[in-house]
Amino acid sequence: xxxLTASKASFNALNLFFHKxxxxxxxxxxxxxxxxSPKNQSDSDFTYDLDAMKKALSQTKxxxxxxxxxxxxxxxxxxxx
Amino acid sequence: MNYKLDMMPIFKEKSKxxxxxxxxxIKRFMDEFSNGGFNAIDNYLIDSxxxxxxxxxxxxxxxxxxxxxxxHALQHNLWHYHAGFYNINNEYPIDNxxxxxxKNDLVxxxxxxxxKISDSHIVLVDIMPHPPLNILAINPK
Numbered sequence: 001x002x003x004l005t006a007s008k009a010s011f012n013a014l015n016l017f018f019h020k021x022x023x024x025x026x027x028x029x030x031x032x033x034x035x036x037s038p039k040n041q042s043d044s045d046f047t048y049d050l051d052a053m054k055k056a057l058s059q060t061k062x063x064x065x066x067x068x069x070x071x072x073x074x075x076x077x078x079x080x081x
Numbered sequence: 082m083n084y085k086l087d088m089m090p091i092f093k094e095k096s097k098x099x100x101x102x103x104x105x106x107i108k109r110f111m112d113e114f115s116n117g118g119f120n121a122i123d124n125y126l127i128d129s130x131x132x133x134x135x136x137x138x139x140x141x142x143x144x145x146x147x148x149x150x151x152x153h154a155l156q157h158n159l160w161h162y163h164a165g166f167y168n169i170n171n172e173y174p175i176d177n178x179x180x181x182x183x184k185n186d187l188v189x190x191x192x193x194x195x196x197k198i199s200d201s202h203i204v205l206v207d208i209m210p211h212p213p214l215n216i217l218a219i220n221p222k
Contacts, residue, residue, distance in 0.1 A: 047144045059089045059091060061204050063088075064086045075108045079097035079104065
């Protein structure tokens with residue numbers, strides 16, 4: 001009976017200890033994530049296709065002529081040139 | 082003031098395959114920039130709500146390539162603008178392609194990715210759905 005009481009006390013002490021460590025660590029991890037979040041207002045799921053973006057950026061850009069934006073039709077025509 | 086608008090060939094190639102409604106929305110974005118520069122596309126309103134336009138360095142923390150993508154976006158100054166294509170499952174009813182986000186701005190499934198060279202010069206890079214479609218993850222059932 002004495003042994004059981006001691007074990008329970010030890011268990012409770014350990015439980016409290018680990019609970020405190022867990023809580024402290026959780027708080028630190030949360031603070032770390034917030035501090036390292038760009039602008040602190042992250043979209044929850046934004047990402048992009050890195051390979052596709054690299055491929056697109058490796059191309060030679062073309063200037064959009066003013067005439068292409070004169071009307072919806074001229075834009076469509078320019079896209080299909 | 083003169084605004085400079087460039088485009089990568091892949092952006093042009095993809096754009097020509099959209100329907101007229103989507104082409105008009107791409108042109109609307111280009112018109113806005115051509116008339117008012119970055120400030121115009123960063124403050125464009127539809128039904129009194131701002132269309133989301135933001136830096137692409139704000140990657141999900143769950144992305145396996147988080148650091149690489151953040152660095153790549155910062156290195157090339159990549160931004161994305163919500164294009165407003167398709168009212169999928171009637172979830173994007175505003176302007177037939179947008180829905181109101183929990184941040185009270187307009188978001189859509191398709192994004193116009195562009196490189197911000199300066200407030201008066203951008204390069205349209207690519208146009209993609211968000212999140213990128215993973216064909217391998219589609220269940221044939």
